[in-house]
Structure formats: C-alpha cells, structure tokens
Amino acid sequence: xxxxxEAAGVSVGGLRHxxxxxxxxxxxxxxxxxxxxxxxxxxxxxxxLPGPERARLMLEELLPLDGNRRVEVDVWLACLVRSRIDESxxxxxxxxxxxxxxxxRLAIASCHDLPAPEIGQEFTDTGLxxxxxxxxxxxxxxxxxxxxxxxxxxxxxxxxxVRDELRLLTEARxxxxxxx
Amino acid sequence: xxxxxEAAGVSVGGLRHxxxxxxxxxxxxxxxxxxxxxxxxxxxxxxxLPGPERARLMLEELLPLDGNRRVEVDVWLACLVRSRIDESxxxxxxxxxxxxxxxxRLAIASCHDLPAPEIGQEFTDTGLxxxxxxxxxxxxxxxxxxxxxxxxxxxxxxxxxVRDELRLLTEARxxxxxxx
DNA sequence: AAGGAAACAGTACAAGCGTGCGATAATAAG
DNA sequence: CTTATTATCGCACGCTTGTACTGTTTCCTT
Numbered sequence: 001x002x003x004x005x006e007a008a009g010v011s012v013g014g015l016r017h018x019x020x021x022x023x024x025x026x027x028x029x030x031x032x033x034x035x036x037x038x039x040x041x042x043x044x045x046x047x048x049l050p051g052p053e054r055a056r057l058m059l060e061e062l063l064p065l066d067g068n069r070r071v072e073v074d075v076w077l078a079c080l081v082r083s084r085i086d087e088s089x090x091x092x093x094x095x096x097x098x099x100x101x102x103x104x105r106l107a108i109a110s111c112h113d114l115p116a117p118e119i120g121q122e123f124t125d126t127g128l129x130x131x132x133x134x135x136x137x138x139x140x141x142x143x144x145x146x147x148x149x150x151x152x153x154x155x156x157x158x159x160x161x162v163r164d165e166l167r168l169l170t171e172a173r174x175x176x177x178x179x180x
Numbered sequence: 181x182x183x184x185x186e187a188a189g190v191s192v193g194g195l196r197h198x199x200x201x202x203x204x205x206x207x208x209x210x211x212x213x214x215x216x217x218x219x220x221x222x223x224x225x226x227x228x229l230p231g232p233e234r235a236r237l238m239l240e241e242l243l244p245l246d247g248n249r250r251v252e253v254d255v256w257l258a259c260l261v262r263s264r265i266d267e268s269x270x271x272x273x274x275x276x277x278x279x280x281x282x283x284x285r286l287a288i289a290s291c292h293d294l295p296a297p298e299i300g301q302e303f304t305d306t307g308l309x310x311x312x313x314x315x316x317x318x319x320x321x322x323x324x325x326x327x328x329x330x331x332x333x334x335x336x337x338x339x340x341x342v343r344d345e346l347r348l349l350t351e352a353r354x355x356x357x358x359x360x
Numbered sequence: 361a362a363g364g365a366a367a368c369a370g371t372a373c374a375a376g377c378g379t380g381c382g383a384t385a386a387t388a389a390g
Numbered sequence: 391c392t393t394a395t396t397a398t399c400g401c402a403c404g405c406t407t408g409t410a411c412t413g414t415t416t417c418c419t420t
Contacts, residue, residue: 001408001409002406010367011368014367016368016408017366018367021408080324080328097329133341134344137318138317138321140320140324141319142317145316145317148264161313164314165314168348171352172352181379182376182377190397190399191400193380193381193398193399194398196380197398198397200379202377202378202379
C-alpha cells in the first residue's frame with residue numbers, strides 16, 4: 001500500500017480513497033491487465049494476416065517481451081501466488097485461466113485456418129482442445145521461466161520458442177485416443 | 181516461523197536453536213526437497229527399464245502426483261517467488277534450474293536410448309539440448325498449472341500429459357536451424 | 361459567491377512478522 | 391553427583407503492514 005501510494009505520488013490515505021482495501025487494489029490491477037491484454041489480442045484476431053503469424057502475435061501478448069508486458073506478467077504472477085491463500089482472488093484466477101485457454105484455442109484454430117471458436121462452445125477432447133491444452137501448458141511454462149530467469153532469455157529467444165512450438169503443434173499428429 | 185514451530189510441536193525459540201533465521205529454514209527445506217528428488221531420480225536412472233518409461237518416471241518425480249510431491253512442489257514454488265525479492269535464495273534458484281534442465285536432458289536421452297549426458301558437458305544448440313529446453317518449459321508449465329489448479333488435473337491427466345509430450349518430442353523432427 | 365462533494369494528507373492503531381535474549385529443563389560426560 | 395552442553399521455552403523488542411479516522415484542500419455546481 002505505502003509503496004504503491006508513493007509510486008503514485010499520493011499519500012496512503014489518498015490511495016485509500018480509491019481502493020478501500022489491498023485486495024481491491026490488486027483485483028483492479030489484475031482486471032486492468034486483463035482488459036489491456038484482451039484488447040490487444042482482439043486487435044490481432046481481426047487483423048488480416050497469415051494464420052500462423054496471427055497466432056504468434058496473439059500468444060506474444062501474454063509473454064514478457066517488453067517493459068509493458070513484463071509488468072503485466074508480474075501482476076499476473078502476483079495474483080497467482082496470492083490466490084493460493086486469498087480466496088477472494090480465486091474467481092479472478094479462474095477467469096484468467098479460462099481466458100488464457102481460449103486464447104490458445106484461437107491460436108491453434110488460426111494456425112489451421114479454422115474459424116475462431118466461440119466462447120460458450122463445448123471443447124472436450126477434440127483435437128483442437130488437446131492441442132490448446134498443450135499450448136496452454138507450454139505458454140505458462142515459458143511465462144514462468146522468462147519471468148523468473150529474465151537473464152536467460154532474450155526477446156528473440158522467446159519469439160523463437162513460440163514459433164517452434166506452434167509449428168510443432170501444427171504439424172504433429174496427436175494420438176486421437178489414449179492408450180493406457 | 182510461528183506456524184512452522186507450531187507444526188513441529190516446539191516453540192518459536194526452540195525452532196530458532198536449529199535455524200538462526202527464516203532464510204536458513206527455507207533454504208534447508210529447499211535443499212532437503214532437492215536431495216530427496218535427486219535421490220529418487222537417481223534410482224530411476226539406473227533402473228533396468230525401457231527408455232521412454234524411465235524418462236517418464238524421472239519427470240514424474242518433479243510433478244505433484246501425490247501428497248509428498250505436492251508439498252515438494254509447494255516448497256519449490258515458494259522458493260521461486262521468494263527468490264524474486266530475496267537475493268540470498270538466488271543461488272539455490274539457479275541450481276534448481278540447472279538441475280531441472282539436466283533431468284530433462286537425461287529424459288530426452290533416455291527416450292532415444294542414448295548414454296546419459298554428464299554434468300559438465302557442453303550442450304549448446306544440439307538437437308538434444310533443444311528438446312531438453314522445450315521439455316523443461318513444458319514441465320514447468322505443467323507444474324505450475326497442476327499446483328495452482330489442482331482440481332482440474334487428476335494424477336492420470338498429469339501422467340498422460342507427460343507421456344504425450346515425450347512421444348511428441350521423440351518423434352518430432354525439430355528444425356536444425358532457425359529461419360528468421 | 362457559497363456550499364457541498366470529491367480528493368487528498370496525516371496520524372494512529374492493531375496485528376503480524378522475524379528476531380534477540382535470558383531463563384529453564386533435559387541429557388550426557390567427568 | 392556434579393557439571394557442562396545441548397535443547398527448549400517464554401517474552402519482548404523493533405519493524406512492517408493494512409486499515410480506520412479526522413481534518414484539510416481542491417474543484418465543480420447553481
């Protein structure tokens with residue numbers, strides 16, 4: 001609270017006029033980040049681009065590729081670890097998960113030049129959903145590694161990782177059924 | 181400190197007799213987890229098993245598949261977020277990263293029935309290292325997701341994800357050079 | 361101009377934290 | 391049985407943190 005107030009150039013009392021509690025502040029930050037990311041991705045979604053490139057651009061909005069996105073990732077991680085002990089952030093947490101999953105669906109569909117999936121749809125166990133789940137895990141891992149070991153990754157490295165993963169996921173033949 | 185002391189059935193002063201500071205306690209916990217995981221993986225490494233299955237068993241030691249491994253993952257995540265603000269944990273952090281990367285190398289090599297890579301070796305940009313890096317990212321993402329959304333994943337789901345990833349990574353033809 | 365609401369500032373309080381320290385109980389060595 | 395060492399306790403200090411509360415300034419309205 002005091003750090004935020006100082007960074008905003010106001011007193012802690014002044015900050016409290018806008019946010020009645022610390023959870024409200026963190027929730028607002030998280031929602032602001034979510035809106036910002038969603039807006040940028042929506043822009044890419046309707047852009048006239050080759051499918052794989054559009055997918056790459058959308059996913060890159062989730063990764064710490066510059067200062068802006070780095071702080072967004074930091075906010076996301078902060079909410080993630082906070083939601084482990086603060087139940088009031090669990091909804092936000094679940095929403096973020098569902099949103100990220102859908103972005104992965106959009107990316108996969110874009111790579112295959114399929115129409116963009118809708119929100120309410122049922123996706124269980126189709127090939128697209130399998131790939132989206134895999135991509136989701138990969139993006140989360142890449143986000144975690146690049147955020148916690150920023151010195152090990154240049155933005156070029158990150159972009160190349162996304163590109164390779166998308167290509168592999170597009171060309172791969174995933175087993176349609178799981179043999180035990 | 182007080183929580184740990186209570187859980188251990190001693191007073192906070194008694195706990196302090198063994199750990200002179202909180203960082204020491206966390207570092208000890210992290211090192212204990214590391215030793216435990218390393219011992220289990222070493223056991224799998226010298227077991228007489230088919231390559232892919234050995235790889236799977238080794239990687240599964242890093243994932244929250246039961247109560248034991250769940251707390252290990254929690255300790256790992258706690259140190260991860262802590263090292264972002266506590267420089268005294270950075271070394272431990274880097275060691276954990278290198279160790280995890282090497283486990284991924286061992287898993288990839290095991291899948292291809294190659295001899296186990298040594299520690300000091302140079303791995304830059306060979307096909308094995310590319311695959312190990314990808315696997316590393318995937319395992320971190322899977323760890324993060326399964327730890328923060330435990331309700332979404334049964335142990336079977338996690339095992340299947342590892343199996344699919346290993347198969348994909350083994351069969352895939354990775355581009356040997358990066359086209360810009 | 362007057363009045364009221366909004367936007368602050370400043371301080372104080374209560375709780376939690378890690379930590380230091382002196383006293384006490386258990387235990388092993390002589 | 392001493393005695394010294396180890397193990398454990400209880401307490402209190404200092405610090406940080408989130409929050410509540412009371413004024414004070416700014417600004418817009420009629």
